[in-house]
Amino acid sequence: MLDKYREAGKIASKVRNEAAKKATAGMKVVDLVDWIESEIKSTGAGLSFPCNISINQIAAHYTAVPNDDTLLCNGDIVKIDLGAEVDGYISDTAVTVIIEGDNADPYDEDGKPLNMPGRLDDGNPVVTDDELEERYNILDASATALENVISIVKDGVTLNDIGKEVETTMQDMGYNPITNLAGHSLEQYNLHAGLSIPNYPDGNTTQLKEGDHVAIEPFATNGAGIVSDLPQYAIYSYIKSKPQRQPLSNQLLKNIRNNYSQFNFAGRHLLNDKFDERKLNRALRPLISSGCVYPFAVLKDKNDGMVAQTEHTIIVEKEGCEVTTL
Numbered sequence: 001m002l003d004k005y006r007e008a009g010k011i012a013s014k015v016r017n018e019a020a021k022k023a024t025a026g027m028k029v030v031d032l033v034d035w036i037e038s039e040i041k042s043t044g045a046g047l048s049f050p051c052n053i054s055i056n057q058i059a060a061h062y063t064a065v066p067n068d069d070t071l072l073c074n075g076d077i078v079k080i081d082l083g084a085e086v087d088g089y090i091s092d093t094a095v096t097v098i099i100e101g102d103n104a105d106p107y108d109e110d111g112k113p114l115n116m117p118g119r120l121d122d123g124n125p126v127v128t129d130d131e132l133e134e135r136y137n138i139l140d141a142s143a144t145a146l147e148n149v150i151s152i153v154k155d156g157v158t159l160n161d162i163g164k165e166v167e168t169t170m171q172d173m174g175y176n177p178i179t180n181l182a183g184h185s186l187e188q189y190n191l192h193a194g195l196s197i198p199n200y201p202d203g204n205t206t207q208l209k210e211g212d213h214v215a216i217e218p219f220a221t222n223g224a225g226i227v228s229d230l231p232q233y234a235i236y237s238y239i240k241s242k243p244q245r246q247p248l249s250n251q252l253l254k255n256i257r258n259n260y261s262q263f264n265f266a267g268r269h270l271l272n273d274k275f276d277e278r279k280l281n282r283a284l285r286p287l288i289s290s291g292c293v294y295p296f297a298v299l300k301d302k303n304d305g306m307v308a309q310t311e312h313t314i315i316v317e318k319e320g321c322e323v324t325t326l
């Protein structure tokens with residue numbers, strides 16, 4: 001079991017490191033996620049969740065949607081959050097990169113704006129040197145917070161201690177943690193098992209114990225430090241089966257139940273010869289309203305601050321911890 005956690009960790013960290021180098025201005029988010037997910041699968045591992053690519057004010061839960069032209073642009077602060085699973089044993093890791101290079105034209109051949117639901121701007125932002133420097137500092141605050149937490153984790157550390165370390169580190173550097181996003185414990189086939197690992201001192205005196213598997217993910221921002229829902233979905237979870245009125249919905253639900261009952265999925269994972277984007281949307285809607293499928297809202301900082309995230313999966317030890325996604 002330990003070996004499988006380690007293998008899942010190694011796969012995810014290798015793909016994460018390569019993805020961080022690959023992400024450049026002018027690249028489409030869909031090409032980056034396709035590359036990441038196929039790299040993970042090429043090792044024989046599965047995805048423990050769809051790869052998230054969250055740009056600037058978007059903190060989490062964005063991934064390429066069907067017909068997505070979202071571009072990465074120069075100066076973007078981009079969270080790449082991915083995970084692998086080996087026989088259900090999970091890794092979960094994230095890195096933030098600042099995008100460099102020349103922007104691509106955000107218009108199609110007819111001069112119409114590209115469809116870019118993964119951006120809150122028009123796809124050709126101007127980022128000043130001061131703004132750029134601030135983004136590097138936010139990234140640093142998130143990465144340093146994770147490093148500091150890892151240095152204090154051992155058997156007996158409380159969740160409050162961890163949250164305090166995150167908050168103190170970030171505030172000393174002039175930024176806020178996002179308080180309504182948290183790390184989580186991991187179990188076989190369960191990405192968000194019992195424990196929630198806070199990014200601020202929440203008063204929880206629960207202790208981590210030797211052998212616990214947890215993902216720790218401090219989010220830093222120059223904004224509110226609270227995320228709110230955007231009115232859009234990119235990632236979904238299977239909840240239950242229930243007969244549907246539309247044959248198309250029944251068909252789709254069967255596919256979801258057979259392939260994604262353990263791990264979350266993206267809409268693009270369901271596209272095939274029989275299901276184009278239009279059919280997919282039509283079939284998916286009743287599954288959501290009947291409670292068979294749960295849609296995760298894309299999350300952004302409430303005050304539109306810039307957001308960085310750094311994440312590792314660790315195993316708690318008597319006198320420290322082992323990072324499986326180093």
Ligand code: CO
Binds near residue numbers: 093184215217311
């Ligand atoms: Co996580």
